[in-house]
Amino acid sequence: MAENTVIEIKNLTKTYKLYNTPSDRVKEAFHPFRKKFHRIFSALNDVSFDVKRGETLGIVGRNGSGKSTLLQILCGILNPTDGLIEVNGRISALLELGAGFNPEFTGRENVFINGAILGLTNKEIQERFDDIADFADIGDFVDQPVKTYSSGMYVRLAFSVAIHVNADILIVDEALAVGDEIFQRKCFSRIQQLQKEETTILFVSHSASQIVELCNRAILLDQGELLLMGTPKSVVSEYHKLIFSEEDKIDSLRETIRALNAKELREQENYNKLKITEQSAQTIADEPNLQEFYEPNLVPKSTISYNSRGVHITDVQITTPDGNLVNVLVRRHKYFYTYKVRFENTAYNVRFGMMIKTVSGVELGGSASSSVKDAIPCIEAGETVSVKFSFKCLLQPGVYFFNAGALGVVDGTEVYLHRLIDAAVFRVQAGDHFLSTGLIDFYADPVVSVL
Numbered sequence: 499m500a501e502n503t504v505i506e507i508k509n510l511t512k513t514y515k516l517y518n519t520p521s522d523r524v525k526e527a528f529h530p531f532r533k534k535f536h537r538i539f540s541a542l543n544d545v546s547f548d549v550k551r552g553e554t555l556g557i558v559g560r561n562g563s564g565k566s567t568l569l570q571i572l573c574g575i576l577n578p579t580d581g582l583i584e585v586n587g588r589i590s591a592l593l594e595l596g597a598g599f600n601p602e603f604t605g606r607e608n609v610f611i612n613g614a615i616l617g618l619t620n621k622e623i624q625e626r627f628d629d630i631a632d633f634a635d636i637g638d639f640v641d642q643p644v645k646t647y648s649s650g651m652y653v654r655l656a657f658s659v660a661i662h663v664n665a666d667i668l669i670v671d672e673a674l675a676v677g678d679e680i681f682q683r684k685c686f687s688r689i690q691q692l693q694k695e696e697t698t699i700l701f702v703s704h705s706a707s708q709i710v711e712l713c714n715r716a717i718l719l720d721q722g723e724l725l726l727m728g729t730p731k732s733v734v735s736e737y738h739k740l741i742f743s744e745e746d747k748i749d750s751l752r753e754t755i756r757a758l759n760a761k762e763l764r765e766q767e768n769y770n771k772l773k774i775t776e777q778s779a780q781t782i783a784d785e786p787n788l789q790e791f792y793e794p795n796l797v798p799k800s801t802i803s804y805n806s807r808g809v810h811i812t813d814v815q816i817t818t819p820d821g822n823l824v825n826v827l828v829r830r831h832k833y834f835y836t837y838k839v840r841f842e843n844t845a846y847n848v849r850f851g852m853m854i855k856t857v858s859g860v861e862l863g864g865s866a867s868s869s870v871k872d873a874i875p876c877i878e879a880g881e882t883v884s885v886k887f888s889f890k891c892l893l894q895p896g897v898y899f900f901n902a903g904a905l906g907v908v909d910g911t912e913v914y915l916h917r918l919i920d921a922a923v924f925r926v927q928a929g930d931h932f933l934s935t936g937l938i939d940f941y942a943d944p945v946v947s948v949l
């Protein structure tokens with residue numbers, strides 16, 4: 499294993515024998531001619547990848563794709579059927595809710611048992627107990643049996659133990675989906691602190707923004723196969739295509755994703771980002787008056803179109819209130835984000851949406867054309883609709899992307915009729931009086947007086 503590699507997985511396979519009925523298992527065991535009554539099911543199929551020290555690897559995949567199996571093998575809970583797995587360092591895992599704690603024991607007792615399992619001495623756990631209890635913030639419940647806890651309290655305590663044992667590798671499986679936003683925020687800032695301390699983290703989540711925000715790299719598992727390894731943004735967008743794909747198109751989509759060489763993809767993305775940054779620097783220097791304008795080379799290279807159900811979003815534009823086409827904007831000016839939607843099929847309960855995201859895919863804010871109950875009842879086949887969102891550019895200098903979506907109700911459920919990810923890109927210029935920091939311009943204009 500290379501010096502800075504902490505996890506190396508080669509051709510990992512986990513298969514299960516599936517029997518149609520329990521009696522088939524017995525028949526097979528006692529059959530005089532060893533007749534087989536099972537079929538083989540691969541929960542993981544020939545998976546290979548490695549993880550470097552200090553890296554945060556996101557793991558995404560549809561339900562049943564093999565994520566938990568992979569993590570359980572990593573933690574030594576399951577044995578692989580085939581393949582090699584090498585782990586260099588101590589693992590602290592927060593696997594599915596319900597595992598780990600004994601429900602009959604109190605929170606305090608469980609902390610001590612869990613800490614010991616994770617390799618801490620009694621004295622070390624004693625020293626850390628107050629920090630663990632403080633972080634979990636479950637008050638006097640810490641001395642109550644765990645079976646009396648809500649799922650939120652349980653995960654708070656389990657997460658708190660997992661992050662206080664100073665492991666080299668932290669594995670978090672969907673745990674953060676439980677619990678309120680305030681606690682989630684606390685967990686994220688703790689994870690960010692662990693990242694600074696070079697802890698290696700494996701992070702399973704169904705949340706695209708969590709994967710994009712926290713991870714350096716991500717893998718996409720599907721039907722036990724590692725379909726793609728690449729930047730979080732590229733992996734998440736392929737994952738979304740899989741989730742939203744119609745059933746009969748899944749196989750060809752899997753083939754397309756398989757064909758994507760993760761390395762090439764990564765290089766391509768870096769190249770695109772670089773190009774945008776270079777243009778940005780140059781144009782800002784050439785444009786001292788800070789007027790909005792249109793830069794023909796500033797076009798999205800990552801546009802993904804999916805879910806078209808006979809509905810097509812076209813002519814995506816950003817314009818000034820005077821109707822001029824622009825993509826290099828000025829802070830605090832007002833603009834319109836517009837697109838047209840052509841309906842080849844009649845659609846019902848139709849709404850439209852938009853979303854602004856950063857280069858790394860963090861969703862900054864979006865809007866819909868109406869609430870669900872005020873959706874347009876019917877748009878006939880053959881009609882074209884113009885959609886216009888006004889917005890104020892309250893963003894700091896940088897490059898941002900727009901999504902566009904048309905929604906309608908099909909078989910009683912609201913679905914995307916068409917969706918464009920990264921439909922448009924725009925840049926916000928830096929000005930001479932640029933004082934604020936972060937992503938959002940909160941109009942935080944300073945007033946300082948000597949008293």
Ligand SMILES: Nc1ncnc2c1ncn2[C@@H]1O[C@H](COP(=O)(O)OP(=O)(O)OP(=O)(O)O)[C@@H](O)[C@H]1O
Pocket residue numbers: 514539540541559560561562563564565566567568
């Ligand atoms: N003991 C078992 N016997 C047979 N099949 C199993 C067993 N354990 C898991 N599987 C199957 O292996 C596949 C992968 O399961 P796994 O729990 O790893 O998926 P997952 O990606 O974690 O799913 P989820 O997101 O729903 O938690 C699933 O189809 C599951 O039904």
